Amino acid sequence: MSDNKTYTFTEHILFPSTHLNPGKLRKAVANKRILITGASFGIGEQLTYILAQAQANLILVARSKEKLEGVKKQAEQLGGEVEVFTADLTNETELEALINKLKNDDTGIDIFISNAGKSIRRSVFDSLNRFHDSTRTMALNYFAPVKLSLALIPRLIKQQGQIITISAANVLLIPAPKWHAYQASKVAFDQWLRAASPELREKRVAVSHVYLPLVKTRMIEPTEAYKNFPAMSADHAAKIICKCIVNRQRKFKPWWLIFGEIGSVLFRSPIEFFMKNTNTK
Template identity: 50%
Template sequence: MYNYNLLERLLFPSMYLNIEKLKRTVNGKTIFITGASSGIGEQVAYLLADINVHLILVARREERLATIKEDIEKKTAKVSIFRADLRNAKEMEQLLLFIHQLPNGVDIVISNAGISINRPIKQSLNRYHDFTRTMAINYFAPVQLLLSVIPLLEKNKGQIINISSINVLLLPIPYWAAYQASKSAFDTWFRSAAPELKVMGISTSTLYLPLVRTPMIKPTVSYEKMPAMCPSHVAKIICRSMYTKKKSYRPWWLTFGQWSSLLFRGILEVGMPTMLRRR
């Protein structure tokens, strides 16, 4: 586990995970994880390795998935892996066919796959594909996946855990238009669907996360020295939500950010262009 510095310990306080309660809750269940070859998804898989569960791990890197499967199956959990790029229609179709052929369906879906992109609009004028591919993985793919597995989750009275971002709850900032639009789109869809899913007996949980130290943030050099959560810390929050069924997780300080976004929106919107000109 990454060692937090003093500021990170303040921003991301440790959280107690009741392993025994987790075991009782998920024992014998099938847990489906997208984006499972690294970062948050990988850490969730390893955290569940000593529990009697069936993990369905999905990602693009099959070799990495195979390594994780080999490691985990030395312990208690059973693991199935499926290589798929969720933006590819044919691969998504094959994945959904695989899921529907599972003898016991699915009990928990962890919607974790996604991409991040940081690019000014002026550099995006000839890169419309940046927006379509970001929407494809951050919005269309999870919607398509969930629409297909909702009947399975309804049958098993299951749970959907959405890995989201604090950005969807704050004032949008420059350079992140593609990413913020895609994450906000799925967050809105998921919150809109949540009451209907509850009627079906399906629990929903959303984790509004700050920066997490995963391979996804490496292209943004400025993030190297910024406070960031450790993926194993996030994994504990995800597993804790499996037995608490808490509707959402938000860092304790996010409320102050939301109030600031509301109270100082006018000042920020006026001052932002000036700040950008100085860069």
């Protein structure tokens, strides 16, 4: 399986090719029950197709019923067994309906991939009368995956399964202006799962944190500043997630992120000064 051939030279350097062995992936996921949230577009969609080829048994969750049915049809043609559940995970009633369905399913769950997410970039001064910017991002990026995880943990323990959270590289970096709602919500679930990880691993449930760079999905389209930024393809991101399944590895982050993490500690003041005086739209 080769990575996206449309990368620029810079993207090839920043996002080295990920080799995914189809045989090992099939051995790891064939007939396993895998729950994927945010499955109708972007990373979730591409991940669905790769896992379908490996003969996984998939439960796909997303808001768009028509698009979800289209993904299901294509995934089934690739060899996967697919079930879909239409739900807005920010809606408490719909989230509870999903949880009840999963709890009443005798088959169990082997892997939970928390991929659904909401991004928003807005100045704090433009949010003074928009508290819902924070509540909506927290609802999808934090409360929904926490509630799903708590519901699924007994089943994951029984299956010696895995939780995978699709996070963002900037969770590990100095907070950026205008991203207060988004970054707070992503950090919240990352910290929650990191705190829960030792207990889960003691019960033989693997936990994987996937810290992705900018990815070419519809989520980044509203941000004008990202149009010319290097970005990973959704297919490449999906392969990285699959490798985390095969290896049950605890963490993925881009090779260059360590320099950003060090810089965030050593050069916090100049970085904050630069960000404050950089007017990106």
